[in-house]
Amino acid sequence: MTDIMLNIENVDKFYGPVGVGVHAVKGIDMQVARGEIIALLGSSGCGKTSTLRMVAGFEAVSRGRIHLAGREVHMLPPVKRNVAMAFEGYSLYPTVTVRDNIAFALKAARLPQSEVESRVRDVAQMLEITDILDRFPTSVSGGQQQRASLARALIRDADLHLLDEPMGQLEPQLRTLLRGRIKHFIKERGLTAILVTHDQTEANALADRIAVMEDGVLQQYASPAEIKERPANLFTGTFVGEPPMNVFPASASVSAGEILLNLAGGLVLRYPEAEFAPEVRQSILSRGDVVIGVRPYAVHRGEGGAEAQVVANQWLGDQTHIAAAFAESTVVLVEHDRARLSEGDRIRIALKPDDLHVFDPDSGMAISHGRGLA
Amino acid sequence: MDTVSPLERVLRGLAITVVILFFMFPIVWIFLMSFQTNETILRVPPSVVFEPTLTNYTALITGKLETAAGTLEIAFMRNLWNSLFLSTASVAVGLLLGVPAAYAFGRLKFRGSEDIAFTLLSFRFAPPLLVLLPLTIYFQKIGLADTYVGLIWVYQLIVLPLILWIVRGYFEDIPADIEYAYRIAGHSWFSTFRKIALPLAGPGIAAAGLLAFIFAWNNFIFALVLASADKQPVTVGALAFVTASGIQYGQVAAGIVLSIAPTFALALYAQRYLVEGLSLGAVKG
Numbered sequence: 001m002t003d004i005m006l007n008i009e010n011v012d013k014f015y016g017p018v019g020v021g022v023h024a025v026k027g028i029d030m031q032v033a034r035g036e037i038i039a040l041l042g043s044s045g046c047g048k049t050s051t052l053r054m055v056a057g058f059e060a061v062s063r064g065r066i067h068l069a070g071r072e073v074h075m076l077p078p079v080k081r082n083v084a085m086a087f088e089g090y091s092l093y094p095t096v097t098v099r100d101n102i103a104f105a106l107k108a109a110r111l112p113q114s115e116v117e118s119r120v121r122d123v124a125q126m127l128e129i130t131d132i133l134d135r136f137p138t139s140v141s142g143g144q145q146q147r148a149s150l151a152r153a154l155i156r157d158a159d160l161h162l163l164d165e166p167m168g169q170l171e172p173q174l175r176t177l178l179r180g181r182i183k184h185f186i187k188e189r190g191l192t193a194i195l196v197t198h199d200q201t202e203a204n205a206l207a208d209r210i211a212v213m214e215d216g217v218l219q220q221y222a223s224p225a226e227i228k229e230r231p232a233n234l235f236t237g238t239f240v241g242e243p244p245m246n247v248f249p250a251s252a253s254v255s256a257g258e259i260l261l262n263l264a265g266g267l268v269l270r271y272p273e274a275e276f277a278p279e280v281r282q283s284i285l286s287r288g289d290v291v292i293g294v295r296p297y298a299v300h301r302g303e304g305g306a307e308a309q310v311v312a313n314q315w316l317g318d319q320t321h322i323a324a325a326f327a328e329s330t331v332v333l334v335e336h337d338r339a340r341l342s343e344g345d346r347i348r349i350a351l352k353p354d355d356l357h358v359f360d361p362d363s364g365m366a367i368s369h370g371r372g373l374a
Numbered sequence: 375m376d377t378v379s380p381l382e383r384v385l386r387g388l389a390i391t392v393v394i395l396f397f398m399f400p401i402v403w404i405f406l407m408s409f410q411t412n413e414t415i416l417r418v419p420p421s422v423v424f425e426p427t428l429t430n431y432t433a434l435i436t437g438k439l440e441t442a443a444g445t446l447e448i449a450f451m452r453n454l455w456n457s458l459f460l461s462t463a464s465v466a467v468g469l470l471l472g473v474p475a476a477y478a479f480g481r482l483k484f485r486g487s488e489d490i491a492f493t494l495l496s497f498r499f500a501p502p503l504l505v506l507l508p509l510t511i512y513f514q515k516i517g518l519a520d521t522y523v524g525l526i527w528v529y530q531l532i533v534l535p536l537i538l539w540i541v542r543g544y545f546e547d548i549p550a551d552i553e554y555a556y557r558i559a560g561h562s563w564f565s566t567f568r569k570i571a572l573p574l575a576g577p578g579i580a581a582a583g584l585l586a587f588i589f590a591w592n593n594f595i596f597a598l599v600l601a602s603a604d605k606q607p608v609t610v611g612a613l614a615f616v617t618a619s620g621i622q623y624g625q626v627a628a629g630i631v632l633s634i635a636p637t638f639a640l641a642l643y644a645q646r647y648l649v650e651g652l653s654l655g656a657v658k659g
Contacts (some may be wrong), residue, residue, distance in 0.1 A: 058554050078558045085558050091551035095573055105559035152555070 004067075005192040006032040006055065006078045006160055011074075013050045013216075018062045022048045025215040032160075032194065035064070037186055039207035040196045041240070043207070047216040052162050055194065055322060057081050069159040084161040086153035088196075090145040092137035098146060098148045099124075099133040105156050123151045126181050130175070138220030142169045145176075161186070161193040179205045202238060212236050228295075228374065234364035237293050237357055243321060245293045245334045249361060252284045259284070261292060263327035267306050275353040280368040284358055290367065291359040296321070298355035299333040305350030313341045324349070399516035401634075407627035416624045430628035439625060446617060449603060450629060453611030457633065460597070461590040462523065462530035462606055465583050466538075471530070472537035473579060477567055479538070480545030482552075491542070495535045502595045505531065510599055520602045528596045533586035540585070544578030544653070545571060581648050588637045 012018075013025035023048040032038050040048035053059040055066060066074040067181065073081045084105070092101045095203040099248035100107075102106050106116045124130045127147040132364075133142045137148065146169045153161055166182075167175050169200060183206050197203050204224040212219040212227060213236070219239075220232040230252050231237035237245045250261040250269075259276060273281060284290055301322075308324035308331055315338050322333045324347060332347065358367040366374035407415050409426040433439050439446040478484075479491045497505075510519065518524030523551075547570060556566045572579070580655065594609040601610070614627050615622040641648065 014461060053565070056554070056558060058550075077563075078554065079560055081558075081560060083558060085555070087551045087555055089551050091555040093556065093570060094551060100634055108560045149555075152559075156559070 003034040004031050005034040005036070005069060006030075006194075007065075007067040008051070008055070009065045009067070010342045011051070011066065011230050013047070013054060013059060014062040021233045024216050025054070030211060030218065030221060032192060032348065034192055035190045036208045037183065037193045037195065037206055039203035039210045040194060040213060041198065041200065041210050042213035042306065043198060043239070046213040048213050049164060049209075050216075051213070051293060052085075052164055052194060052196050055160070056085050056162055059348045062245060064089045077171040077299070080158075082158050083160045083162055084153040084156040084158035085311045086150045086164060086166045088164040090137070090142075090149040092152070093144055093149055096135055097134050097136055097221045097306055098129065098144075101137065101148055102133075102155055104152065119155050120151075121265075123155045123185075125176065126185055127151050135311050142279060143171065143174070146170065150182075154182070154191075154216075157190065161191050163195045165197055167197075168196065168199075175202075175322065182206065210240075214237060218362060228321070230366070230369045231293075231357060232366055232374070234291060234293070234366075237359065237366070241295055243296045243334065244355070245295050246299065246331045247291055248327050248329060249289070250292050251288070251289050254281075254285055261290075263306075265328040267327045269351060271353050275371065276368070276369055277373070279373055280358075280371065283367050283373065287360060287367070289361050291361050293359060293366075294351050294352075296334040298352070300350045300352070301333060301335070301339075301347050305348050308347055308349050310341050310343055310345040310347060312343065313339055315339075322347075376488075393549065395488045404627045404630050407623060410624055410627075412620070412622060412624055415627075429623075430624040431607075431632075432630055433625055433633065439615070439622060440460075446614070448611075448614045448625075450608070450611055450614070450632075452604060452631065453606055453608045456601075457607035457609070458636070460525055460529060461587050463522070464533050464590045465587045466524055468530060468533035468537045468586055469579065469583055472534050472582075473541055473544045473572070473575075474567070476538050476541035477545050477571060479573075480542045481550070491538065494538055498535050499529045502531075506595065506599050513600060519600060520605055522605060525601055525605060526595060527541055528600060529590050529593065531594055532589050532597045535581045536580075536589060539577055540582035541575060544575040550575045567594055580644075584640065584644055584648055590636050591633075 008028055008030040011025060011028045014021040014023055016022060021366050028047075028051060030038075042048045043330065050059060054061050054074070055068070056077060061074040065072060065076070068083070069082060075142065076272060076323065091261055092098070093104070096104075100125065101114050102120050104118060111119075120133070121130070122322070127150060129144055129147045129151065132144050132148070137145055140148070146166065146177050150163065150166045155162060169176060179202065185191075189314075195203070195206055202295045207224060209222060210224055211221045211228050219226055220236045222230075222232075227240050229237060231245075233248065234247065238247060252264050253260045253262065254273065257273050259271045260274055260279060261271070263269065276284070306326065308326040310322060310324050312321075312323040313329065318336070320333075320335045320337065320339045322335065322341060323330050323338055324333070334347065354370045357369050359365065360367055368374055406422060408430055409428070410424050413419075414424045429440075434448070434450040434659065437451065439448045442486060449511075450506065475494075479487055479604075495554070498505065513519040513524050518527065553563075553566045553570050556570045557563060561569070580595055591607070593607070597606050598610045598613075610628065612633070614628060615626045
């Protein structure tokens, strides 16, 4: 059996009276295994920080329970939960040096001075802040403060490490370097961590599992690969992935051994019935109206298929993003070579059945991914 | 780049001079009066040319007031000490009660907190006499009339709302996450209050204390009604100079100079601190 470190059971958060105030977190159920790194991913105001703060004890849980390391903690004050946290706003103590900020909790726990020093040195080296240890927080840059705040959390022997947007202020190069180091640091020590971020690359690079949140609801909780390949619903499908998934409303019908997906503007995508498993066919056809989604890197050009007209062509240095008018909407393609296309050019694009994600238009839930049922 | 025209500069200088004259004239005049006898003060027309004398100050310090009707005993130095003691003690008690209360109002949003905070502030709106009459009766019944404890208690009506509202703004300005970071590192909220919130709100607490001290020092009516001669501060003690043989303007002036000297010096010394402190706390809406 997996060793569960954190168990969030049906937790709600209301700002204001329960049932009346703003319902920021809605019935979240989540388990985090010991030694696992989880990313809470979502846009601003989706409830991810509220969830994190309820786990830390800074916000009261309106409904539900939280268990941490086998203890029921949702009624305990932060001091008794044994969690460490790196704050989005850094929140360093301005009156003491960066070194003392990092060592604060270890000193409070009365660890021997030599151990405190060696641990501060290790974490500072890992985060490249050794040179600012004796400076005061107000005299160092935002990125350095952020790393000091991260160091202050990571240095602790807590049951759970909560990292709220821990790398938002860092330069891209440093961010890439530190992602690897931080993951190694956490894994090597067997720490359990929850990372809150709106940066998908960060979530993909660091997390074993990603919890996608929107409007206070946990949309999907799965590995980065599964979220990308098998999005549970339209939100996850379009939120995760850069550029976002292309989606088109369609009505499905069958004719002469072919499944027809009728898009807006009279565009029809035709697939032999045999391309889809019988249960997928059944599920799609029984609904009639569906939404189809396809990731930009899975949209192929010049292989027959439907016509589209180029509206933009951007070379980003390592890939091309092409936007084209398609089915009274826009389809975005990603190619790895520079495309010699101008605005107004006509191209033909193909959407392979393996790459199609089909969603229910009413509930937004996934019906099928490629040839199999969701 | 200097965009101020010469005319504008002259007008500005003129305006500032008028304002300075308007505000400084009474202080300078009182200062000059304190070195004159009643005769030179009351001559018509008044003049800034006179033979300075220290008799007014001597009378205050020795406690013997020479009037046309004879020598009067006055307790000015005692009054000065009373002012110092009452103001200091009131501010100390005010800080002791007001700072934790301000923290509670700033940080812990509990039911009715705004109402309680506003009620405390509303003490400042009521005319003091409204409170004084019933208070005098109560104080006499419970033995607090004409005691330092009673006066310090009543002075809380002046200092407590002031400290509470100024310091509260400071606590609200400290990002709550700094305190959370400390608490999550294994400290109680009380320790967080002591080690994080108090030092960070230090300048605001000092500014509020200073302002409260000045307000307490300048109070007149509470001590006038609730204290007898030996407990009265300088503001009330100055009434002794209104004698049967007329008002002793010279001594009044010297008394005023001596009584405003501590707060004046304090305000001058801490002027920048005070302005910065008060405006910082007011920034956040």
